Amino acid sequence: MYRRTLLLTPWMAPHKVITWERAVVLWYLDKVEVLEEYEDVVRSPSISIRTPAVVRLKKAIRSAKQVVRFSRMNVFARDDFRCQYCGERKITRELNYDHVVPRKHGGRTAWENIVTSCYPCNDRKGSRTPEQAGMKLRKQPIRPRVLPIAVAFRFRDVDVHSLWEPYVMTS
Numbered sequence: 001m002y003r004r005t006l007l008l009t010p011w012m013a014p015h016k017v018i019t020w021e022r023a024v025v026l027w028y029l030d031k032v033e034v035l036e037e038y039e040d041v042v043r044s045p046s047i048s049i050r051t052p053a054v055v056r057l058k059k060a061i062r063s064a065k066q067v068v069r070f071s072r073m074n075v076f077a078r079d080d081f082r083c084q085y086c087g088e089r090k091i092t093r094e095l096n097y098d099h100v101v102p103r104k105h106g107g108r109t110a111w112e113n114i115v116t117s118c119y120p121c122n123d124r125k126g127s128r129t130p131e132q133a134g135m136k137l138r139k140q141p142i143r144p145r146v147l148p149i150a151v152a153f154r155f156r157d158v159d160v161h162s163l164w165e166p167y168v169m170t171s
């Protein structure tokens with residue numbers, strides 16, 4: 001029997017993997033709606049239900065829980081694995097992260113000053129600001145509220161059931 005349930009945010013992004021027992025409790029408490037079910041049926045004296053495979057939260061999770069950790073991989077995820085100068089989408093090992101305002105000019109290592117960059121653009125920019133290098137940022141970097149792609153990324157370590165596939169972006 002498959003023991004895990006994929007929990008989605010109200011806007012359908014993968015949030016985390018929980019046990020199906022927990023999913024049933026959330027459903028019973030009316031916190032989630034069931035989108036997919038496994039074949040297995042669980043029975044108690046009063047009810048008989050199919051175990052949930054994918055559930056969606058009805059209400060947004062409190063923002064305190066949504067703080068996205070600053071990391072290289074999460075910066076790539078925020079930027080959709082695209083170089084923020086040339087716009088090309090690359091694989092992780094072909095990406096670097098760039099201080100928009102270079103450290104030597106006081107630029108911080110923080111969400112608002114770090115963007116995804118490919119190596120050629122990174123070399124071209126060097127330790128200059130985009131203005132000095134004559135390069136244009138595709139968008140202003142901000143601290144993201146949620147990161148569906150980065151969350152989905154962790155599913156590579158988890159056995160993804162076929163019922164989950166439509167809800168999990170893995171590439």
Ligand SMILES: [Zn+2]
Pocket residue numbers: 083084085086087088117118119120121122
């Ligand atoms: Zn580039």
